[in-house]
Amino acid sequence: HGGGVCAEDTAVVTFTDCIFSENQASAGGAIHWGNANLRISDSDFTFNSAYHGGGLFGIDGLATIIGCTFSNNEADTNDPNVVILGDGGALHLWATEADIIDCDFSGNKAEASGGGVYFGGENVSSLKNCLFTNNTAGRDGGGVSANIFSQLAISNCTIADNIAAGTEFPTAYGGGLYCSDGGNTDIINSILWGNSANLGPQIAIDPCSAAVNVTYSDVMGGAVAVYGNSALVWDDVNNLTGTVSDPDSEPSFVSGDMGIYYLSQPAADPNQTTLSPCVDAGSDDANFLDMYRHTTRTDLVIDTGSVDLGYHYVLTTDLAGDFNFDGVVDELDWAILQDYWLNTGCAFPYWCNGTDLNQDGMVNNADYAIFADNYKETETEAPTPNPMTWEIAPTSVGENSIGMIATTATDNSGTSIEYKFERVYPDYYPRIWDPCSTYTDTGLATGVKYGYKVKARDTSVNQNETDWSFIGYAITGEGGVGPGPEDHTPPTGLRWEPEPYATSPNSIAMGAYHEDPSGVQYYFEEYYFSGLNSGWQDSPTWEPIWLTPNMMYTFRVKARDKSLWHNETAWSITASETTPEEGVVEDTEAPVTPIGPYHPYTGAPDYPVYYPYKSAFAVLPQQQLLSDGYHHVMTAATATDATGPVLYK
Structure with a gap:
């Protein structure tokens, strides 16, 4: 339980500004807590996986999760031989009282229920000002699934473009929200739009045992589009009609500095000709609802008066006392x-x-x-990313033109962003500051190489600037010759394969494994003996042959990709091996493992294979409820070796 952290039995745990990435477990890929008190703020959960709760799994206890991002987490066995069905792509909360505030859930996946979040058990939980987009569930609740006596309050949330796909199920329920088995969900000041499922694209309810109450909200298709609407309590007076292509009902999302789910408002940008009907359509004053640093406007003006419907982007500041987030204390x-x-x-x-x-x-x-x-101080933080980066590096868009797009920058001052592009090769041509992050340089000579860089600044009093991006090159008429979209993601999945093993009294061999689309290089080193290393190399194996007999050596390895940025991983865990004494015959043959009933790659039964560095499962890992709780249970295939007993790890 808890690939990154496990907290149990009245533990009180706080995480702030943390990153949880690529953790794995049976329950709670990154964090598992049981009967504990958990507080998480301003943290990111990415690419974690588990059978239940790809990001987090909570049972009993309390939790407050605020200002966090959950992306590309997965509740899935990823194994056709395991029949456990994953719930809660990002979060699985069972009988847990949780307040989830100002969080962003995107691209998460659950094999069965709750692509974003799964709620179950007699818990009272809330989702406040959360954004659910592009999450997927196999059976129900592409965004959210609330079940088994859960009591859920959803306020100022946008649940959009999620899918209940029906994968390996006869049908699918509730692309946005599914509620069943005694669950009760209240929805207020929220938007459910553009979700998809066979039954109830936005909302599906089990009419026999669940109920959903919707007020002051905009639900695509309205009440008649809710599956199981006999269990629906619908506020005809204060809900929008949900009519598609109706300017009096469609949310009219627009793109801005922090995302694509702002509300169109001509006051924010005259190019936004439609005033979203969700503006000022809420139940109470925004400040009364603690939406004091929140905005739905692309010019980042804080919401005031009657609260807007749906998710609000959250402003931050590095300047204590800047309560209105305008970049100055005044x-x-x-x-x-x-x-x-x-x-x-x-x-x-x-x-x-x-x-x-x-x-x-x-x-x-x-x-x-x-x-x-x-007092009278102004904020000094430059926008991010800093240095500036390319979303699309310079590339030819014709015989005489080169186009480019800077990464959309964000800033904690609440002010707008401007961009400055410069042509630096073969001649120098600076452009003026411009709010547009896209630039096309025209009137160029054909077949000539040109180079460009870009930076960004906020429009606060200090006009804080980022550093320049790297220079991107392109040849007119020949497409881009630069690195293309930037890559700042290190390789994933670094592990020993195999761990160091002695091959003679003077040598130890080892290997590592890593994945990256641009290719991988490896750097092995002995931890205690300075200078004993492989240097960066393409080969995933290394065998130093000048070692001292009968001495223990400790090694570690790191990897980097072959992109322009050479993104490096952290060092691996260390692994030690002792060279044998002179004259001792070394056994270098690994045990033989007959594979069955499943071959790990082909799936064929009873397939005997000799693995020098790998074993295999006779019974694949699965979660089982034993007398003292849930456990991972697995059985290795029996291995044999000519020299004697075999140990398993």
């Missing part, structure tokens, strides 16, 4: 501080809308002192 912020002065009810996660600067539960002189230290 009279406007002083007015906000006075509104909360002497408030004693401040608590995580909002801390009186950020005015309790020292987070001690009250707004008083201690907070004023922090505010006063920063």
